[in-house]
Amino acid sequence: MKRVYSSPLITIVENVKNVLELHGSRCIVRNQHLSTALGEIPPIECWPQLWVAEEDAERASQIIDTSFADNVSPQGNWICQKCKEKLEAQFTECWNCGTTRHKQ
Numbered sequence: 001m002k003r004v005y006s007s008p009l010i011t012i013v014e015n016v017k018n019v020l021e022l023h024g025s026r027c028i029v030r031n032q033h034l035s036t037a038l039g040e041i042p043p044i045e046c047w048p049q050l051w052v053a054e055e056d057a058e059r060a061s062q063i064i065d066t067s068f069a070d071n072v073s074p075q076g077n078w079i080c081q082k083c084k085e086k087l088e089a090q091f092t093e094c095w096n097c098g099t100t101r102h103k104q
């Protein structure tokens with residue numbers, strides 16, 4: 001198994017899982033109960049994680065990039081494609097490296 005995605009919000013991880021399953025990848029969620037037990041946003045190693053079979057990992061990553069790169073949360077927050085900085089919806093470019101929100 002290989003980890004292809006993680007987020008502090010289980011709803012997002014479940015959403016990604018649903019999309020991957022629509023594409024025929026079998027996946028499992030790990031740590032899904034850990035974070036709620038803590039009652040606050042946990043350290044990154046405790047985030048809910050999405051794992052797929054080794055042979056599905058590359059395809060799953062591409063699906064995630066395509067489906068979620070520009071809109072990873074219901075609030076419209078996004079992640080910089082270049083430096084992976086997490087950014088809020090109101091920013092149109094990354095404050096860290098200047099990459100614009102839209103794919104180049």
Ligand SMILES: [Zn+2]
Nearest residue numbers: 080083094097
């Ligand atoms: Zn950036």
